[in-house]
Amino acid sequence: MAKILIVEDNQLNLELSRDILTFNGHEVEHAEDCEACLSKVDAFMPDLILMDIGLPGISGVDCFKLLRQKSGFDKVPVLAFTASVMPDEIKKITDTGFSGLIEKPIRVSTFLSTINDALEVK
Numbered sequence: 001m002a003k004i005l006i007v008e009d010n011q012l013n014l015e016l017s018r019d020i021l022t023f024n025g026h027e028v029e030h031a032e033d034c035e036a037c038l039s040k041v042d043a044f045m046p047d048l049i050l051m052d053i054g055l056p057g058i059s060g061v062d063c064f065k066l067l068r069q070k071s072g073f074d075k076v077p078v079l080a081f082t083a084s085v086m087p088d089e090i091k092k093i094t095d096t097g098f099s100g101l102i103e104k105p106i107r108v109s110t111f112l113s114t115i116n117d118a119l120e121v122k
């Protein structure tokens with residue numbers, strides 16, 4: 001079991017990912033944008049963050065950079081959560097330092113294996 005923060009503004013993506021993770025025994029918190037993410041991490045201390053790239057306001061990529069500047073959050077694994085599979089977008093995500101990428105729409109088996117791999121590396 002791990003503590004996982006889902007940063008996602010889309011209700012359906014949130015509900016589906018939250019249901020899969022809680023069903024598999026994880027403790028899940030939710031943030032609807034970057035500001036909520038940055039304020040929630042201190043109290044929740046997630047083991048893993050699932051970060052939507054297309055967030056309202058501050059993007060997921062910029063939110064990742066802001067998170068890394070926060071004391072205590074320079075190493076927590078962050079997975080990008082995105083519908084984009086364009087090679088330049090994927091390159092930007094990996095170059096930024098994300099631990100991996102989960103494509104939307106979610107495929108349950110890939111989703112869980114990517115989550116578990118990221119938690120093990122940690």
Ligand SMILES: [Mg+2]
Pocket residue numbers: 008009010052053054055056
């Ligand atoms: Mg979004």
